[in-house]
Amino acid sequence: MTDIRIALSDKAIAQLPSPEDGWYLARDTELKGFFVVVGKRKRTFTVQGDLRQRGKRASSIRVSIGDASELTTRAARSLAKEYLAQISKGKHPKARQDGNAEQGNTNRDEAVASVTLKQAWQRYLEAHLIRKGRSKKTISGYRDHVERLFSEWLDTPLLDLANDPGRVAEKHDELSKENGPYMANGSMRTLRAIYNHARKTNRSLPRDNPADAVDWNQEERRNTGMGTGDLKGWFLELANLDNPIRREFHLFTLLCGSRPTALQQAKPEHINFRRRTLHIPTPKGGSKRAFDIPLSREMILSLIRVLRFGRQIHPSQAQEWLFPAESASGHLAETKEDRDILSKWGNDLRQTFRTIAAAAGVSEFDAKLLMNHSIPGVNAGYVTRHKLVEDHLRSQQQAISTAAFSGLGKSLVGQGPLSDWLGHAASRRVVSLFQLKPAPLSEEEERIRQAA
Structure with missing residues (x-):
């Protein structure tokens, strides 16, 4: 307590x-x-x-x-x-x-x-994670590290771990073999944070953090993004995906570069067609990192399509969620696909967004703002992000979407899965393909669709 x-x-x-x-x-x-x-x-x-x-x-x-x-x-x-x-x-x-x-x-x-790891974790959870508004996913990750991977240490005093760093190093080696190098490193970062937090109110604990004894596993960024030349094949894979809501989810992830978990919890009420933005209230980092995604023409059309399909396929869940599904939460909870069916999804698309942004001539600073990355440096604190959304960032977003679609060429003309999905009068043909009656749009949504 x-x-x-x-x-x-x-x-x-x-x-x-x-x-x-x-x-x-x-x-x-x-x-x-x-x-x-x-x-x-x-x-x-x-x-x-x-x-x-x-x-x-x-x-x-x-x-x-x-x-x-x-x-x-x-x-x-x-x-x-x-x-x-x-x-x-x-x-x-x-x-x-x-x-x-x-x-x-x-x-x-x-x-x-004599404070135990369990007591220190409870204090860290309440005084640091919850009080600072960390997201549920972040808290769940910390909880998994402590309560699952360190379950045998819960009643162990932190002082015992501090006085026996070799024990901590051996645990890291064990986790590296059984759970993988990334999970082992992540759990030790959690232990390090909890110990440092506990020492703020307990100077009797040694200065040396027991996690410092760990020989950290090498971590490399997964370079799984696509370039503009790879996108046509990926679009064809996506066009043949059976579920139209999942299809639009993957497309929108590519076009906005957002983390998939943030988009899964998006709601129709978060869309502002007048300002052409999608609000993300609880991204990674919690509510204090809330931001608006500026919408390109292609992103608006994607949202219009998913709103129509959602209302038709999952009418009850669609009242609350932008990407509804038959799940316990009512929205898409699992967005992984068979790689043989869709080769790239999730964070692959986030990396692709950053790659296409560079190809479209978007500056690194603007790309980070669009992806809601933290901007290092003192001067970044003087940038008022929401003032840039209305004009500058939206034009940069449009440049990225245009670059993503540029490789499709004549694939959107005539007949075929791509034209049925994204071509002229595609909405009627897609609805016919899935034997669905189109759900009516609101007047504002129809006006925006025609303008886009």
Whole structure:
């Protein structure tokens, strides 16, 4: 559980929930530095303050006052004021009682140093991932690393791992063989992050991170993108795909360069035909990375087609999702295809987008903005992205779409799978091909379709 702040009283303390594991702090709103450490079986009144020497902060100490079951809150608060006054003068409150001014620090260090991986993970999850709005997929990835790959370490104190880095290195070697080099590296990055986060509130943990003992596996970027010369064959493969909704999903992924997982959760309400944008509210990095994708003519037509097919094939799911499907979520959840049927999909298309952007003369900076990449450098912080979407980025998006379609040539004229799908009056022929009646478009959608 995370720390809380309340007005401490006998009644309030009695009603505090006990944590399933570890402990948390209930801080007093009236007296700064006064709180209760709430554990599974015990609740202890405690104070914390800075010892000062010659006007400068020497150290921060915590001193226990007494068991909450044996001491009233009023008496504990009175003692807390006395302790805090002594601490502010550079005196340890219990120095005269037990002759050991460092005992309070020692007890605290022993308690916090015993924090387990499970407790540190829970704190990292709540205080870092959830509080900072990380996406569900990101959190799921971290959870898989900790709760599955490190399941036998959940009750192991972080201090034990820090003092035995060879154990961590051996675990990395084991994961590399059983789960692959990328998964092994990713899990160790998770462990490193959790340890560093735990050490912020526990300086008794060693500075050296146990994950530093790992001999990292070499990771290479998968170069699976296509060039403009490869696209005609891929378009033909895509045109022969049975499911028209999946077909439009792959095409739109190519034309926008977005991560497939972000598009899967797109909704019709995210489309703004007037501004010619598709809003992505929760991309990788969470809601704070939300952005608008500017739409080219080809992208608008793709959205119009998928809206029509969605309403006809999955009328119930199409009310909520842009790419509906018969799945538990109601939208496309699995977008992998048999490579013998469709050779490129997913992140292959994201790499292809970046390759075509370069061929179309789009600058690296603009391509990163279109793909919602982080832009390094101080000056990038002064770029107001949404101001560029209306004109500049849309023209760059159109240049990329034009380059992607340029290799199709006369394939869109006459008869054939490509012309049936993307050629003149294609909508009627495609609907006839799948023996479907075209779902009606709204007035605005029809106007946009004709304009595009």
